[in-house]
Amino acid sequence: MSSPEPVRSTHFIRNIIQEDLQSGKHQEIVTRFPPEPNGYLHIGHAKSIFLNFGLVQEFTGHCFMRFDDTNPINEDEEYVQAILEDVHWLGFDWQDRLTHASDYFQRLYDFAEDLIQQGRAYVDSQSQESIREQRGTLTEPGTASPFRERSTAENLELFRRMKSGEFEDGAHVLRAKIDMVSPNINLRDPVIYRIRKVTHQRTGNKWCLYPMYDYTHCLSDALEGITHSLCTLEFEDHRPLYDWVLDQLDVPCHPRQIEFSRLNLQYTVLSKRRLIQLVEEGHVSDWDDPRMPTISGLRRRGYTPESLKLFAERIGISKAENNIYMSVLEDCIREDLHSKAPRAMAVLRPLKVVLLNCPEDQEEELDAPVHQQFPDRGRRPIPLSREIFIEEDDFDEDPPEGFHRLVPGGEVRLRNAYVIRCEEVIKDASGKVIELRCIYDPNTSRGRKPEGRKVKGIIHWVSAAHAVQAEIRLYDRLFSQPTPGSDYPDKNFLLDLNPNSMEILSQAWLEPNLINAEVGIAYQFERLGYFCLDSRDSKTDSLVFNRIVTLRDSWGGK
RNA sequence: UGGGGUGUAGCCAAGUGGUAAGGCAGCGGGUUUUGAUCCCGCCAUGCGCAGGUUCGAUCCCUGCCACCCCAACCA
Numbered sequence: 143m144s145s146p147e148p149v150r151s152t153h154f155i156r157n158i159i160q161e162d163l164q165s166g167k168h169q170e171i172v173t174r175f176p177p178e179p180n181g182y183l184h185i186g187h188a189k190s191i192f193l194n195f196g197l198v199q200e201f202t203g204h205c206f207m208r209f210d211d212t213n214p215i216n217e218d219e220e221y222v223q224a225i226l227e228d229v230h231w232l233g234f235d236w237q238d239r240l241t242h243a244s245d246y247f248q249r250l251y252d253f254a255e256d257l258i259q260q261g262r263a264y265v266d267s268q269s270q271e272s273i274r275e276q277r278g279t280l281t282e283p284g285t286a287s288p289f290r291e292r293s294t295a296e297n298l299e300l301f302r303r304m305k306s307g308e309f310e311d312g313a314h315v316l317r318a319k320i321d322m323v324s325p326n327i328n329l330r331d332p333v334i335y336r337i338r339k340v341t342h343q344r345t346g347n348k349w350c351l352y353p354m355y356d357y358t359h360c361l362s363d364a365l366e367g368i369t370h371s372l373c374t375l376e377f378e379d380h381r382p383l384y385d386w387v388l389d390q391l392d393v394p395c396h397p398r399q400i401e402f403s404r405l406n407l408q409y410t411v412l413s414k415r416r417l418i419q420l421v422e423e424g425h426v427s428d429w430d431d432p433r434m435p436t437i438s439g440l441r442r443r444g445y446t447p448e449s450l451k452l453f454a455e456r457i458g459i460s461k462a463e464n465n466i467y468m469s470v471l472e473d474c475i476r477e478d479l480h481s482k483a484p485r486a487m488a489v490l491r492p493l494k495v496v497l498l499n500c501p502e503d504q505e506e507e508l509d510a511p512v513h514q515q516f517p518d519r520g521r522r523p524i525p526l527s528r529e530i531f532i533e534e535d536d537f538d539e540d541p542p543e544g545f546h547r548l549v550p551g552g553e554v555r556l557r558n559a560y561v562i563r564c565e566e567v568i569k570d571a572s573g574k575v576i577e578l579r580c581i582y583d584p585n586t587s588r589g590r591k592p593e594g595r596k597v598k599g600i601i602h603w604v605s606a607a608h609a610v611q612a613e614i615r616l617y618d619r620l621f622s623q624p625t626p627g628s629d630y631p632d633k634n635f636l637l638d639l640n641p642n643s644m645e646i647l648s649q650a651w652l653e654p655n656l657i658n659a660e661v662g663i664a665y666q667f668e669r670l671g672y673f674c675l676d677s678r679d680s681k682t683d684s685l686v687f688n689r690i691v692t693l694r695d696s697w698g699g700k
Numbered sequence: 701u702g703g704g705g706u707g708u709a710g711c712c713a714a715g716u717g718g719u720a721a722g723g724c725a726g727c728g729g730g731u732u733u734u735g736a737u738c739c740c741g742c743c744a745u746g747c748g749c750a751g752g753u754u755c756g757a758u759c760c761c762u763g764c765c766a767c768c769c770c771a772a773c774c775a
Contacts, residue, residue: 152714178775213774270773279771281702315773325703327771336773355775379704379770403706403768414775456723458713460706463768467711470724480737487734515737546735555733588733600733668734697735 153459155400171203171369178210179221181414182429182436183228186405192454195234206366207236211244212358214342228437232447243358244344250353250361253391258297262390265300267314277330283323284330304337307350311337328383360384364393371397374404402459409468409619410435411626411635432688433620433643444664444674444690449478472691483666484512487602488652490614492531495578500528510558522655524558529606531651536601546599554599561586561597602668609651612685616645
């Protein structure tokens with residue numbers, strides 16, 4: 143099966159790597175994908191995964207899968223497993239390069255003692271509040287801590303006692319001694335170690351002292367021999383600190399940090415805080431709710447790894463703020479599935495049609511291609527009998543201009559079958575159309591056009607006696623505003639939740655061949671869109687399909 | 701008001717001191733038993749604004765403007 147060839151335009155990071163390879167600065171490149179295991183991965187992470195893992199496939203090199211687990215308070219093994227599954231599903235293999243920042247805790251600690259020995263780090267024994275006040279503001283310089291000039295011996299002793307658990311949380315911290323009046327606030331003696339008497343998901347109770355991100359990340363990169371450390375724009379201000387730490391210590395190499403802009407996708411949210419809130423407050427069923435922009439949600443919804451890769455290629459890599467249309471993502475899955483998906487007919491909102499000239503005991507076995515453009519994929523059986531279902535909105539008593547479907551007295555083609563004419567419209571007491579009586583033209587089977595008339599419309603249908611009932615879940619965007627919350631003073635994104643983001647249709651009818659549908663395969667329900675079995679809720683005797691995305695519809699009417 | 705970034709079409713995004721790639725969207729037309737797909741064509745005298753240098757500037761220089769990020773013992 144062919145997947146779409148991604149459009150490859152170059153970007154500044156690829157250019158840098160090419161130059162480094164050509165100049166001989168590096169023989170191969172090493173990257174890393176470093177999530178904190180405190181939430182599920184989302185499509186923004188996918189952008190980073192495709193970048194980091196993709197680059198090393200494109201050039202020679204390898205990529206580390208590294209968990210940045212320096213803050214045991216928020217982290218959890220559940221997230222670790224979910225993240226590994228997601229990265230793997232996207233198509234990447236880290237081989238034996240699965241690491242954790244916590245693997246380096248001892249080495250990091252030793253480096254810290256080294257810093258102290260050099261007089262480049264000190265133990266501060268002030269309260270968190272004092273440290274914050276002394277940091278200064280954006281426009282005012284910071285002031286020195288009274289503990290800044292402690293002796294090396296005292297610093298070392300205190301630091302060792304911090305490690306051995308003699309002090310309570312918050313009693314002391316270790317700070318890098320850099321520059322309290324730097325215009326870059328990150329350089330005003332940043333805290334690099336804090337006491338946290340909590341159990342770490344990997345190291346247990348071995349440590350009660352945990353290193354901070356800025357100190358940990360650069361050293362982990364250096365220890366792994368990372369050549370290019372790719373991160374998002376908000377870390378740009380941290381780069382001087384990244385470089386400072388590595389410059390002080392005897393490390394194997396000095397990776398280059400390069401920043402790119404994070405993904406912003408309209409009609410959804412991509413911040414961990416907000417995604418957690420959606421899950422915890424029950425606005426969605428779970429992390430893998432098919433409306434979620436998480437990788438697991440997209441997977442359950444029916445998105446393919448190939449479609450997400452296409453998306454990553456399309457949006458590109460740059461340093462500019464971006465605001466991607468949701469339609470770009472939707473178009474990627476359409477493009478991928480168009481060639482892959484077997485075709486089927488399904489009626490979501492059924493309207494009964496009786497074919498008057500079809501005897502009650504008549505059953506005709508028609509068939510149709512699995513995929514019209516790929517005849518070698520075979521054919522599927524399509525039974526026809528006297529009673530069929532068509533889509534409710536494929537009939538209109540009072541049609542708008544340009545309506546190509548069925549109208550009273552009019553003709554339409556049943557897809558893969560005959561042309562029918564509507565003879566009679568049956569309504570219930572309230573005036574609602576509940577049944578159509580039609581006659582079919584037996585001389586209009588496959589490949590045969592009706593004589594002397596043009597039939598423009600084609601509608602899908604299923605045989606009532608043969609159809610399989612199923613529940614179908616129609617999904618729409620989770621939020622009704624492109625930038626959720628932006629119109630409210632408190633930026634409350636929940637107020638923009640789309641109340642119609644999921645519609646459940648429990649009376650849908652499927653062509654009988656769909657009884658063989660498999661989880662993980664997307665089907666095109668002709669004229670409607672792409673659908674797949676819900677991996678959680680579908681059962682063999684009660685099928686549940688998710689709508690992945692609609693087909694494009696250039697007809698504005700309805 | 702300090703520091704760090706970014707501004708190329710509706711949305712992304714290449715690009716170069718020599719006259720603006722590509723994708724998505726949009727528009728027009730063709731094919732079609734999916735109003736899908738597919739095919740063809742159109743779509744920036746313009747690169748945030750104003751000056752300057754130059755034969756020539758989106759690119760170099762100067763000055764502005766707008767937006768984003770930074771004052772966790774988060775990452």
